[in-house]
Amino acid sequence: MLELPEAFTLARQLRDHVMGRTITEVVTNASPHKWAFFTGDPQAYAGALVGRQLTDAQAYGGLVELAAGDEALVFGDGVSLRLFAAGKALPAKHQLVLRLDDGRALVASVQMYGGLWLSAPGELDSPYFAAAFRKPSPLTDAFDRAWFDAIWDEAKPTLSAKALLATEQRVPGLGNGVLQDILFNARVNPRSKLAALSSDDRSRLFDAVKTTLAAMADEGGRDTEKDLGGEPGGYHTVLSAKTRTLPCPRCGNGIVRQAYMGGNVYFCPTCQPVR
Numbered sequence: 001m002l003e004l005p006e007a008f009t010l011a012r013q014l015r016d017h018v019m020g021r022t023i024t025e026v027v028t029n030a031s032p033h034k035w036a037f038f039t040g041d042p043q044a045y046a047g048a049l050v051g052r053q054l055t056d057a058q059a060y061g062g063l064v065e066l067a068a069g070d071e072a073l074v075f076g077d078g079v080s081l082r083l084f085a086a087g088k089a090l091p092a093k094h095q096l097v098l099r100l101d102d103g104r105a106l107v108a109s110v111q112m113y114g115g116l117w118l119s120a121p122g123e124l125d126s127p128y129f130a131a132a133f134r135k136p137s138p139l140t141d142a143f144d145r146a147w148f149d150a151i152w153d154e155a156k157p158t159l160s161a162k163a164l165l166a167t168e169q170r171v172p173g174l175g176n177g178v179l180q181d182i183l184f185n186a187r188v189n190p191r192s193k194l195a196a197l198s199s200d201d202r203s204r205l206f207d208a209v210k211t212t213l214a215a216m217a218d219e220g221g222r223d224t225e226k227d228l229g230g231e232p233g234g235y236h237t238v239l240s241a242k243t244r245t246l247p248c249p250r251c252g253n254g255i256v257r258q259a260y261m262g263g264n265v266y267f268c269p270t271c272q273p274v275r
Ligand SMILES: [Zn+2]
Pocket: 248, 249, 250, 251, 252, 253, 268, 269, 270, 271, 272
């Protein structure tokens, strides 16, 4: 699942590799998928996009927006996006292909579920997009301590650390994946209630949100996800399905995996005691 660092990486790679290219062919819904979401009729996408030049790519939370003049495609967090060289065989199943004027192809395929929406840039009619578009990214200076404190102070004190950070779009693009290393770095247990956390805990959490996401973005996303070239990201996850049999890198004790609030959480019970 794409989260903020991977969306950031994909948008950067799209800007680096396909800007200025013209879309020559659009294929939508070649492999119908129950959980692939389009804006209106997918067969109308070609009429809107063919002949247009790609002009920009931006990440908003875990979403990637690829603009072609005054039209844009928004790819949801469950979409895998790959760039294929001219002449290279495309995967058998896909939900959207953009053929470019140099023969390369951008191919989007939906994993479990995902949106492949069409709208004017910045204007997709979706509450997720609106929140991600409007709120400051943790990768920018606008996401500062005052912004973080406001999120915290508006939340119920009975919320857990996981609920605060990874639900309700409080921090768009911060999902259950990147959450694990943020909480590990902050030494906060996902189940700890806000009311039980100290001001030191809060400070460490703010710092961990900023530094962990920045490291993940700088290194091209997490190693559990793939980039535009199909390569895993360069950020080595500390706590993920990939590392779950390894000891805690801080204290050497075992890592625990538990199902909690719609997804597995990983933590070190010694370094991250429940408060
Ligand atoms: Zn530990």
